[in-house]
Amino acid sequence: MTLSRRSTLLSSLLITILLSITLSSCLLFHHPHDNAHNNHFIIGQVHAQSNVNSNTFIDKYLIPRPKEVTWEETATKLLSFYKLNFALYVKGSKVDRTQFPMVDMALKRYEAWMFKLFETKGNSKYYDSDFTFYNDDVVIQITEDVTYPVLDVLNIDESYELTIRTRGIVIKSTSQFGFLRALETFSQMIRRNINDQFFYIPNSPIYIKDSPRFKYRGLMIDVARNFIYPNTIQKLIDLMSFDKLNVLHIHFTDAQSFPYQMYGTFSDLSDKGSFSKELVYSKEVIASLIEYAYFRGIQIIPEFDMPGHTKSFAFAYPEVVSSCPKKLAANVNNYPLNVAESTTYDIVEAILGQWQSKDTLMEKTKISNAIPLSIMHLGGDEVTRSCWTDENPIIFNYFNAMQNQTKFGKIQNGYDIWGYFQAMIASKPNYQKLSTTIFWEDLFLRMAQYSTLFKPDPSKSICQIWRDPANIRDCVSKGYKTILSAGYYLDMINNFVGFSPSPNPPPYTFVDTWKTMYLIDPFDQFVNVSSSLDYVNSILGLEAAMWGENVHDETLISTIYPRLTAFAERAWSDRSVNDLTDATTRLVNHRCHTQIKRGFKDIPPIKPIYCSFQYMTEELHEEITWPYGAAIAMFCINAVLVSIIVIMIISVCSVYKKYSSLKKAYRNDIAMSEDKLTNYYARED
DSSP states (O other): OOHHHHHHHHHHHHHHHHHHHHHHHHHHHOOTTHHHHHTTOOTTOOOBOTTOOHHHHHHHHOSSOOSEEEEOTTTTEEEEESOOOEEEEETTEEEOGGGSHHHHHHHHHHHHHHHOSSOOOTTOOOSOTTSOOOSSSEEEEEOOOOSSOOOOTTSOOOOEEEEEETTEEEEEESSHHHHHHHHHHHHHHOEEETTTTEEEEEEESEEEEEOOSOSEEEEEEEOSSSOOOHHHHHHHHHHHHHTTOOEEEEEEEOSSOOOBOOOGGGTHHHHHHSSSTTSSBOHHHHHHHHHHHHTTTOEEEEEEEESSSOGGGGGTOGGGBOOOOHHHHTOGGGOOBOTTOHHHHHHHHHHHHHHHSGGGGTTOGGGGGGSOOOEEEEEOOSOOTHHHHSSOHHHHHHHHHTTTEETTEEOOSHHHHHHHHHHHHHTSHHHHTOSEEEEEHHIIIIIHHHOSSOOOOTTTEEEEEOSOTTHHHHHHHTTOEEEEOTTOBTTOTTTTTOOOOTTSOOOOSGGGHHHHHHHOOGGGGGTTSOTTSOHHHHEEEEEEEEOOTTOOTTTHHHHHTTHHHHHHHHHHSOTTOOOHHHHHHHHHHIIIIIIITTTOTTOOOSSSOOOIIIIIHHHHTTTOOOOHHHHHHHHHHHHHHHHHHHHHHHHHHHHHHHHHHHHHHHHHHHHHHHHHHHHHHHHHO
């Protein structure tokens, strides 16, 4: 082998090694977002950040925004760690957290969400030994010693205190439900540094004292217009828990279908009234949904709409649904129940009895006493009285036979017929077992206003406003507790009431409706009202409504969000939290840092943005670690690739060199031939 060839091979080998090392280093250690972190971290050290504004962190990341946040003067510390230990104390005594399933299950969920990216490295959990933690890094202190606390949203305590210090973290709450809300806040505060593989909380020490503004913070979904599968409802429940909502109101029945599965005498209601026998909510499914929601602090309240919106009853029992005059017959939503048919009341009694039965919870005996089934929504909206009064001989003959005089009062108009129906079902045993009944405002402000046959009991009845926010004044003035939904209609681009608080322009895109929802406040309706009216305690809360005519299982969540998160902050946070710029930032970060990071990727953005360096790339790195073995493997792979490239280059160069040599030899041969010919002809001459 010649010296030249040896030099070429050695040079090639050296180039291969250098290129492999360089390429491997880039793949192992370079992140496109390095610059985004370098200004915030000192590796292996908890350090002060003089350029961080504590208020900015809360305003940017925590949603719903907590009520009270206090920093110490030294709140510039960045508390970092690999993982945290949680310890539960009940009434001052340390207990095994598995004795309290709600706490234990929540910690397992949140530990997976918060710390799923990296494993703890050995026994060392912290970057800085200057800070001494307690043996239990996160101390959970709960006052109530109840294994399965009763979930009645009108009577639970969701307040909490969260203290984050350099020596440890303390969560205090009276109830386990308060702990759930605290844990969500705490999880939103934890950031992660992908480059250096540790977690951190900025702006320590910090103290948060928080509680909801309204007791009732709900979402209504309509599963009768288009069937929504149980797994989608579970996904929705998870998302609701991130926003600290506590009621899922399920509109089970309507004119189009009856998917609430009935058992026993009236099983045909669902067998024939559902879209198919498979598209029903069986008692097993309902029990699972109730349990799933319970452990996330969310109460499921059923709605069986009546006496209007009941055409689906007629698929099995046509006699229990009233006919309508021709001018109204085209709209299936117009058909009310037949108040003159005795079977009508038997069916209603069966529906109310089945839901309140312990059989509703199936084998979930451990939580059966913790789930009140006596709270129910009974509709009462859009009752087309003309279907009773106009050319309806059945109704006419029924009341004419008793000379329009009933045991509840005299029938004089359509409102009285409606009142008669309400009084009849209220006289039945299963109705009387209900502790709380919720109705749409129509029953309070129309039927009860124009008829004396039925008056809802103010101590047991709740008025839900959907037509106009101003109607909340009328319900409150009549002594009723209220829930506001007007202005929070998620299926409407104009929020149904078309409300647009001045000076903000009306929304011009679908998701922009979150802005008007965010600025609608029930207390605004009482600005010029007598101060003697106790509207503060009369307004139980807010509920967003997602009617189902134009959504189905696959589009439900992407239609609801991100607007529901904005609504949730209005329902939880103080009235003074109303800055749209701050809210926009929180919504964007909540989508990236909480919703998408936890696997809920179908949440649409509210502005052009990409959840990139801090969030999406975390998932890309989730299954990838780079120990020395992987580094060696990467080096070998790169070495092979680079070697192939170098060999190809050398081969091309060799071929080219040989070609050039042959070309030169050929030219020399031509030149020699020409010289010989010249010499030959010279001799001849």
